[in-house]
Amino acid sequence: MPDFNTFIIDDEPDAGHLLKSLMEEFPAIQVKQIFIDALKALDVVIMEQPRVIFLDIDMPEISGLEFLLQVNKFSPDTKVVFVTAFKNYALEALQNNAFDFICKPISREELRRVVYKIIASVKQESNKTTKDTPQRVLLKTAEGHHYVSVENVLYLEADSNYTNLVLKDGKRLLSSVNLGRIHNQFPKEEFVRISRKHIINKNYLTFMNFCKHYCLVSDNGEEYKLEVSLKMKDLKRELE
Structure with a gap:
């Protein structure tokens, strides 16, 4: 079973470290980082696309519910579990695509329930992905519907809320x-994310400059220079 790359985001350091210690009971859940600054965490989430986030709601920089909306937009595969003392937010969180909700103080039984739910969900998604790997995608544009072979796509580029x-x-x-x-x-x-703006088809990656943080993607003589803002050590792992 693969490790589930996990972030904890809570503006109270003690709360984040307590949750991490409770997570040690579950070897599949690898807590990669603990953040007390939610805005800084959001940038990292967008770049690294963690599998799971355990997220507080009442935070000074950005509320957990606002954070969730950004995750839904930029990292929709990430499962967000709210961990908070404010029970009245539970319904709104679930209505906005939160994966689950745990109330503080955290009980081991409740944490175990959520972790097992995460593991079951990810395994199910992995099995579906293995069976349904697309050879082409249906793309809706202003002109109509395009059926595009994935091997013909060099990269994806964000343009505000468009792509x-x-x-x-x-x-x-x-x-x-x-x-x-x-x-x-x-x-x-x-298809690997290299920045908030770009996702590349790594089959067409021809050059990477780790000092100046850019890469070249090319085919048939056409070459594109794209900025890289993902941490290089993480990108190297993604490109292997």
């Missing part, structure tokens, strides 16, 4: 779907 698909022949298709959601239509093992 440009840049194809091997140099053509661009503009979709009204945002980058985070359109990423779900592509095989994740081949």
Whole structure:
């Protein structure tokens, strides 16, 4: 079973470290980082796309519910579990696509219930992905519906709430779907996020400058220089 890359976000340091210690009972849940600054955490979440986030609601920089809306937009596969003393937020959180809700003080039984639910959900999704890896995607644009072979896509580029698909022949298709959601239509093992703005088809990655933080994507003589803002050590792992 793969490790589930997990973040804890809570403006109270003691609360975050307590939750991490409780997580040690579950080897599959690997707490990679604990954040007390939610805005800083949001940038990292968008870049690294963690599998799971345990998130407080009442935070000074940005509320947990506002944070969840950004995760839904930029990292829609991430499962968000709220951990809070404010029970009255539970319904709103679940209505906005939160995965689950745990009330403070945290009980081991309740944490175990949520962790087992996460594991079961991720296994089910992994099995479905293995069976249903797409060979082409349906793209809705202003002109109509395009059926695009995934092997013909060099990279995806965010354009506000829209997404440009840049194809091997140099053509661009503009979709009204945002980058985070359109990423779900592509095989994740081949299409890798390198920044908040770009996701590349790693089969067309020809050069990476780790000092100046850019890469080159090319095919048929056409070359594109794209900024890299993901941590290089994490990107190296994604590109292996």
